[in-house]
Every structure is written in C-alpha cells, then in structure tokens.
Amino acid sequence: MKAKNTLTISILSGKGGVGKTNIALNLGYCMYRGGFPVMLMDCDLGLANLDVLLGVTPDVNMQSLLDTDTPAEEVAYPIEPDGFDFLPAASGVPELVEMDSDLRNLLFQRLDPLFSNYEYLLMDLGAGITPTVLAFAAMTRIRIVVVTPEPTSLTDSYALMKVLSTQHNVKDFYIIVNQAEDKAEETSTYNRLATACERFLGFTPEFLGGIAQDKMVPESVRKQVPLMKNAPNSRAAKDIFAIAVKLQKIKKSMLEDISKSIFTKSTSDLSN
Ligand SMILES: Nc1ncnc2c1ncn2[C@@H]1O[C@H](COP(=O)(O)OP(=O)(O)OP(=O)(O)O)[C@@H](O)[C@H]1O
Numbered sequence: 001m002k003a004k005n006t007l008t009i010s011i012l013s014g015k016g017g018v019g020k021t022n023i024a025l026n027l028g029y030c031m032y033r034g035g036f037p038v039m040l041m042d043c044d045l046g047l048a049n050l051d052v053l054l055g056v057t058p059d060v061n062m063q064s065l066l067d068t069d070t071p072a073e074e075v076a077y078p079i080e081p082d083g084f085d086f087l088p089a090a091s092g093v094p095e096l097v098e099m100d101s102d103l104r105n106l107l108f109q110r111l112d113p114l115f116s117n118y119e120y121l122l123m124d125l126g127a128g129i130t131p132t133v134l135a136f137a138a139m140t141r142i143r144i145v146v147v148t149p150e151p152t153s154l155t156d157s158y159a160l161m162k163v164l165s166t167q168h169n170v171k172d173f174y175i176i177v178n179q180a181e182d183k184a185e186e187t188s189t190y191n192r193l194a195t196a197c198e199r200f201l202g203f204t205p206e207f208l209g210g211i212a213q214d215k216m217v218p219e220s221v222r223k224q225v226p227l228m229k230n231a232p233n234s235r236a237a238k239d240i241f242a243i244a245v246k247l248q249k250i251k252k253s254m255l256e257d258i259s260k261s262i263f264t265k266s267t268s269d270l271s272n
C-alpha cells in the first residue's frame, strides 16, 4: 500500500455510553466500503470494547508494541480484507490508561510507519477528560464529540470542550447528536450545546449530523456484527452513511493541510 494523506479523527464524549464505539466502527465500515483504507484504533485504554463489538480476540495489542519488538503491521488486525484494520487496545492496563508523554511518544513512534497506509485513522476514545483522552484528542485533525439529548450528556460534552480549549487551545469540534427521537430533538440538542459554547467559550462547534435512536444498533451489538453490515437499510445506518459522506467532503477540502503531517502536533508538544 502506498502512503496516503491520512485524515486522523478522534471520537470522544464527556459522558460514557453515548455511542462512540458503535459510531467509530460503523463510520469506518462505510469509508472502507467506499474504497478508502481505514484503521480503527481502540484508544479506550481502560475498558477497550471494540474487540467485543467485532467478536474478535486478537493475540497482540498496543501493549505488545511497547513491551516487545512486534512490528506495528503485526498488531493491525484485519476486520475485512484489503483495507479495514483494527488496532486493539490492552484492556485493564493501568499504565496505558494514564500514559505519560514519553510512553505516548514511544507508542506513536512505533505506529507512525503503519498509519500512512490508511486514508482514515479513526480513534475511539474513552469517555471523560483524562489526560490521555485530552492528549489524543488534541493530536487529531478532526474531533467528533458525540452527544445524546440527555442533559448530563450535554453538560459533560460542554465541560470536555471547555477543558480541551483551555488546556490544549483546541477550539474546533464537530458534533454528532446520537439517539434523538426525531430531527427536532437533534436540532434542539445541537443548538443548546452550540449556544453555550458560543456564549461562554467563544467558538461554535459544527453540526456533523444526527443518528436516530434505532433498535437495530443494540441488535447488531448483540450479534457482534457492524450495523452497516447487519442492517444497512436501517435509519441509523442511513444517518451514519450520510455522516461518512460529509467527512469525505471535509477530507477533500483539507487535503493540502493534511499532506503536511497526519497529526496537528507531535505528541512531544503535548504536556500531560
Ligand atoms: N443510535 C442508537 N440507537 C439505539 N441504541 C444505541 C445507538 N447508539 C448506541 N446505542 C447503544 O448504546 C450503548 C452504548 O454504545 P457504545 O458502546 O457505542 O457507547 P460508548 O460511547 O462507546 O460507551 P463507552 O463510553 O462506555 O465507551 C450500546 O448498547 C448501543 O447499542
């Protein structure tokens, strides 16, 4: 595979359980089916669960990269042939959860040659505002904050963006509203969050799209098959497809920028 202009995307949320992992997996699947090589990186270092969603049990993971001389290519687990790979996290390794900047640097140094094989690098982050989550989110070209209409999700998303903007000077975010009942609830959820950011933080996050509350999502989780494969005609699948198309357009518009470096800053520029 030749080097690509890799678009790095982190998927984050203030509150847990809002749909990040499902969104990362299914956006990745859409992009792959669109002909773009995708790496899905499980960055939920505390409680990794992409492997469970996929029903796979990889022998090696990110920890193997740090402990041994395992080449990065060997840690990439093919979800689908030719272009949809998965980089497993090590679940329950405290050292990785609270990674310091040296360890983070080492990890990305080891991974660097691998990343350029992909058009998209999707990072599924853990919920909340741990230093590792903030550092990973600050590195990527695009940050997608997933919110649901629940007030706690809104306040926690606001807090997450506030910390990223004050501690890491990051002020550009895309919002996905997940699990709304209808379009009106999607819009009002986004508007409430955007208004608070505008008024108190001085920037407006951009609306990337909404994903309907859909029983086919938990059904696909139970089957351990991506929604896009299990129920491609479901409402949520169509919504995710529309978001993938939008991201492709965003990538095209950013091409010159991302050809310089796949990350906005090197990990060494990021303090803990
Ligand atoms: N659009 C949706 N409609 C219905 N259920 C959904 C939808 N999106 C996610 N869910 C359900 O919400 C639950 C949490 O999803 P997921 O694991 O993707 O969240 P998460 O944000 O990654 O959680 P965590 O913070 O624990 O990593 C799952 O049971 C999933 O089936």
Ligand SMILES: [Mg+2]
Pocket (backbone or CB within 6 Å): 020, 021, 022, 044, 049, 124, 125
């Ligand atoms: Mg998750």
